[in-house]
Amino acid sequence: VTEKTLQEPAxxxxxxxxxxxxxxxxxxxxxxxxxxxxVRLHTGTLYAILDRLREGGLIxxxxxxxxxxxxxxxxxxxDAGAERLATxxxxxxxxxxxxxxxxxxxxxxxxxxxxxxxx
Amino acid sequence: MRPEQVLERxxxxxxxxxxxxxxxxxxxxxxxxxxxxxGPGRRWPDPGEAADLIRSGIRRRLGSLRPGPLSPAWRDAxxxxxxxxPVLMAAFAARPLPVPAGADYGWDWFDSTSFGxxxxxVLWSAVAVAGMLRWRRLAxxxxxxxxxxxxxxxxxxxxxVPYEMGxxxxxxxxxxxxxxxxxxxxxxxxxxxxxxxxxxxAVVAVLLAALPAIERATVAxxxxxxxxTWPAQRAYFSGENHYLHIQAWLSGVLPxxxxxxLLVAIARQSTAVRPRMIILLGPVAMxxxxxxxxxxxxxxxxxxxxxxxxxxxGLGTWQWPIAIIATPVxxxxxxxxxxxxxERKLRRRGAAGEPE
Numbered sequence: 001v002t003e004k005t006l007q008e009p010a011x012x013x014x015x016x017x018x019x020x021x022x023x024x025x026x027x028x029x030x031x032x033x034x035x036x037x038x039v040r041l042h043t044g045t046l047y048a049i050l051d052r053l054r055e056g057g058l059i060x061x062x063x064x065x066x067x068x069x070x071x072x073x074x075x076x077x078x079d080a081g082a083e084r085l086a087t088x089x090x091x092x093x094x095x096x097x098x099x100x101x102x103x104x105x106x107x108x109x110x111x112x113x114x115x116x117x118x119x
Numbered sequence: 120m121r122p123e124q125v126l127e128r129x130x131x132x133x134x135x136x137x138x139x140x141x142x143x144x145x146x147x148x149x150x151x152x153x154x155x156x157x158g159p160g161r162r163w164p165d166p167g168e169a170a171d172l173i174r175s176g177i178r179r180r181l182g183s184l185r186p187g188p189l190s191p192a193w194r195d196a197x198x199x200x201x202x203x204x205p206v207l208m209a210a211f212a213a214r215p216l217p218v219p220a221g222a223d224y225g226w227d228w229f230d231s232t233s234f235g236x237x238x239x240x241v242l243w244s245a246v247a248v249a250g251m252l253r254w255r256r257l258a259x260x261x262x263x264x265x266x267x268x269x270x271x272x273x274x275x276x277x278x279x280v281p282y283e284m285g286x287x288x289x290x291x292x293x294x295x296x297x298x299x300x301x302x303x304x305x306x307x308x309x310x311x312x313x314x315x316x317x318x319x320x321a322v323v324a325v326l327l328a329a330l331p332a333i334e335r336a337t338v339a340x341x342x343x344x345x346x347x348t349w350p351a352q353r354a355y356f357s358g359e360n361h362y363l364h365i366q367a368w369l370s371g372v373l374p375x376x377x378x379x380x381l382l383v384a385i386a387r388q389s390t391a392v393r394p395r396m397i398i399l400l401g402p403v404a405m406x407x408x409x410x411x412x413x414x415x416x417x418x419x420x421x422x423x424x425x426x427x428x429x430x431x432x433g434l435g436t437w438q439w440p441i442a443i444i445a446t447p448v449x450x451x452x453x454x455x456x457x458x459x460x461x462e463r464k465l466r467r468r469g470a471a472g473e474p475e
Contacts, residue, residue: 042171043171044171047175070151072148073148
């Protein structure tokens with residue numbers, strides 16, 4: 001996690017935690033919201049990501065609560081995690097700009113909209 | 120039973136796919152997330168969720184057996200093995216070898232150190248010196264030459280004398296290990312031993328190896344007329360039995376002495392390097408210990424004098440060699456699994472802020 005490029009689900013989890021500390025199910029819902037319904041994390045995948053991010057020192061446990069006799073562990077972004085997210089966001093932005101500018105040269109005209117239609 | 124209870128029981132069964140340590144860490148939390156995602160009234164887990172839990176759990180189990188990315192500690196451990204290993208191989212190359220010499224097994228069983236043995240000892244010493252000078256590519260090239268030579272020599276010697284191959288098993292394993300370590304050490308910037316330490320180790324190893332050769336060279340004539348008479352094993356001694364001295368030395372004092380050198384070499388490394396050196400050298404130590412006890416690959420057909428000749432644990436003629444080969448491999452896998460588990464535990468403790 002610390003050396004390789006972040007995968008999209010890990011990036012979305014960090015993005016979600018950049019807003020506020022979240023527990024597992026909160027993350028599932030927030031990632032769904034942030035990704036416009038495109039990424040729905042299953043439990044196994046979510047905890048594999050959380051474990052890797054935690055081992056990499058990008059997130060840490062914020063607090064634990066018992067709600068309706070079930071454990072809720074809240075995670076928060078560490079300073080290293082915030083830095084990594086910022087670096088990754090800049091990298092992605094740069095890549096997106098490069099792609100957009102080359103597409104512009106390939107097909108001069110209106111830019112592609114995120115939904116895939118023409119502006 | 121209420122639907123939630125049934126669903127919870129089924130999710131718990133799915134969580135059994137994960138290793139117990141992981142379940143202890145995240146199990147309850149994962150269950151809470153899966154139950155919340157399922158919504159009320161469900162009795163069966165969502166198929167996508169179930170498949171994801173099974174896939175992640177199995178991947179986790181397999182992942183815990185896989186060594187992590189090559190850390191600098193592995194490279195440094197390999198660099199240490201690529202130096203101390205050749206020193207020990209040089210000592211073994213210079214020792215007198217017990218090989219069958221004709222029908223009468225007697226004093227001639229022990230070849231005095233051969234010219235070929237001296238050449239091999241010099242080459243291994245050169246590999247150790249190249250490692251010390253951090254000429255890693257040269258050290259690797261030397262290992263490859265010696266490995267090829269050992270394969271060719273074993274193949275040549277083994278024609279009609281399978282005992283030779285059995286006697287060379289630990290040597291082959293050690294050479295493979297040293298060559299692999301020399302390869303891993305290419306990117307290591309460390310020099311794991313001081314010149315003084317490695318010179319001391321070399322002198323002690325050479326003395327250990329040379330003492331039987333000195334005895335072989337200085338004691339005149341065969342003391343034992345004949346050791347083996349088919350079908351019974353008999354020995355006819357006259358006077359002092361020097362044969363026993365050398366056998367005891369080669370099978371006991373020499374391996375133990377060299378093992379002590381290894382232990383001192385390991386103890387001089389950092390905390391991260393030490394367990395990795397043990398994992399790398401453990402299989403060879405295991406093969407050498409078995410060999411010293413007489414459990415070589417072909418010992419059942421070509422028993423070495425004074426060594427056990429029966430088949431332990433009811434293993435067959437071909438099952439036993441397989442067991443001899445599998446033991447060091449198993450030893451390596453257990454070592455890797457333990458290290459992976461131990462370091463994961465330390466990281467978790469560190470992440471939770473507990474004292475180590």
